Amino acid sequence: MTLGVASAGRRVAPTIRQVAALAGVSRATASRAINGGHLVSPQARAAVEAAVAELGFTPNPVARSLATRRTGSVALVLPEPNTRVLTDPFFASTINGMARALEHTDLQLVLLIARQDGWSTRTVRYLTTGHVDGAVVASHHRDDRLNRELVESGLPCVFIGRPLDVPATARYVDTDNDHAAQLATEHLIGLGRTRIGTIAGPADMSAAIDRLSGWRAAMGAAGLAQDAVELADFTVEGGGAAMARLIEAHPDLDAVFVASDLMASGAVGELSDRGVRVPEDVAVFGFDDLGVATTTTPALSTMGQPIEDMATRAGQILHALLAGEEVEEISVMFPARLVLRESA
Amino acid sequence: MTLGVASAGRRVAPTIRQVAALAGVSRATASRAINGGHLVSPQARAAVEAAVAELGFTPNPVARSLATRRTGSVALVLPEPNTRVLTDPFFASTINGMARALEHTDLQLVLLIARQDGWSTRTVRYLTTGHVDGAVVASHHRDDRLNRELVESGLPCVFIGRPLDVPATARYVDTDNDHAAQLATEHLIGLGRTRIGTIAGPADMSAAIDRLSGWRAAMGAAGLAQDAVELADFTVEGGGAAMARLIEAHPDLDAVFVASDLMASGAVGELSDRGVRVPEDVAVFGFDDLGVATTTTPALSTMGQPIEDMATRAGQILHALLAGEEVEEISVMFPARLVLRESA
């Protein structure tokens, strides 16, 4: 090995000039031999490869980026003001799915967590100034300028979940939340429950809006009252508190559709603390089918949503976009499915 | 705004040359005015700032990296062959902690999940070829060449958890797993339990090794038998299976120290499936105090480990290292604390 050693003990990487010199060719030929190897004679190519091996040459990614105007990395943006972003397994699945999509590509995953409210501008700037080639964005709040600015900047991006306040050209993957919520509620109705409440998500998020609307549709169709509604913030604690409010305002409740498993787990805990039996007294139905659904007692019946697959698909679409492939669909919808356990 | 527009509709960013031209100064002066502003006359500086504002100039990060030999990003490496890396809340907390540490710095977080076994070489190459300025590495397996190669490459890095097979100069943050496990086991002994088993983690991971050794120390000191040992893989399922093996081999068991909450939750589930009462028949003690600890029935008594804080500290140390600050400590130990709930 002829690796040089700098003062700090840090290896100093060989450049393509040294490779070219050692191989007895020009830098251009060395470069061609390294990238693809087209238009290079076999002997030149062999010489370059030998030199590369001997020197342990690796192209400097930064220099390459400067020349190609590509960074080779994409961002996964999680715009959550919440301090505890990742305690929500939804994000874990999202990250996992993206990582899987990028696994066999030459794209690197850069994680962007935009916790603070004012950060969307900083995030947008980061994304639109050449740090990354594209972005996947999850979790959308209305009035968050992030999404629109991103789309308008022209940066290739794909959303997980239908984005709000965005040009219709924005690509996204999603489940039909409205329909899924409807199915869930109909299941509760089919169980013979008639006093069915709901714990919805934040009023400024598309998934929450759509699920509440699905619940309303089913309740309306069955001629049932739609007054037992409480909003919460997609957390366990929030779900518990909402359940408390709900049961106190409507003591005759016999079922509740909750817009996420995390909140449902809080709701189940609250009910059990109050000595209310699940599902005998009150049936509880969740959404997501994340790990929590099986750890509660009783285990949650829920609408299963293939979050990881959705994130993977988003990553693949972005990859295709960056590869210059034509992607026809604007939106890709994933099916949700009824997962029946003990709670409803 | 004088932003040009390329054919694809993607804005073409202004360069520092345009700024310099508009401000009537040289590129060098413009650069100085933009970075810090030292050694620049007030009027030149004002002219440059005006030009920057008018053009909406943002320095090209790639070009800057090439010149400064710094990327402005650091990696968080999760070397988990497991397909379900992020279903483990341990990693969620780690990511969260790192993100928090980097929140108010100019460093970007790059997430590296090295799932496949053979990937450590690819990961090492990525890390040592200038993609990032430094790395924080979590979850260490013996015989994984990753850690040693990383340290030997001279890349600034900090480990979360004591790394194995690595030069003694490697920096890390950790809890005293040995001592913590000892305390936990002593608690079980103090409860009057005498037939205490343990579900340990993988034999090739430092945290697992240390916790098992702590259990042994406490058992030995109390003169109790150390034969009820089963290994598992830090997953819920693995914990359940290990519990099954343990209880069948040792039906007289009256307590078990489990090396992680995730495994403990599996163990509790398995016991409950078998009609074994927790803690009346068998007390269960966990480790980590992650969210799962409170969702099981009964809730887990556990050794609390401030994982997020540890990750934050690791990120801060790395940041200090990159800023050229002298960091004295090689290892930073965090205290674990006894968290008593219903299971023991």
Next chain:
DNA sequence: TTGTACGCGTTATCAG
């Protein structure tokens, strides 16, 4: 097929 030469956008050096 090969080499020359330029461009990528900044920062660093070093005279002035």
Next chain:
DNA sequence: CTGATAACGCGTACAA
């Protein structure tokens, strides 16, 4: 304080 000019390392028209 300022301005040429040289790195930084690589890709790639263009000409040979």
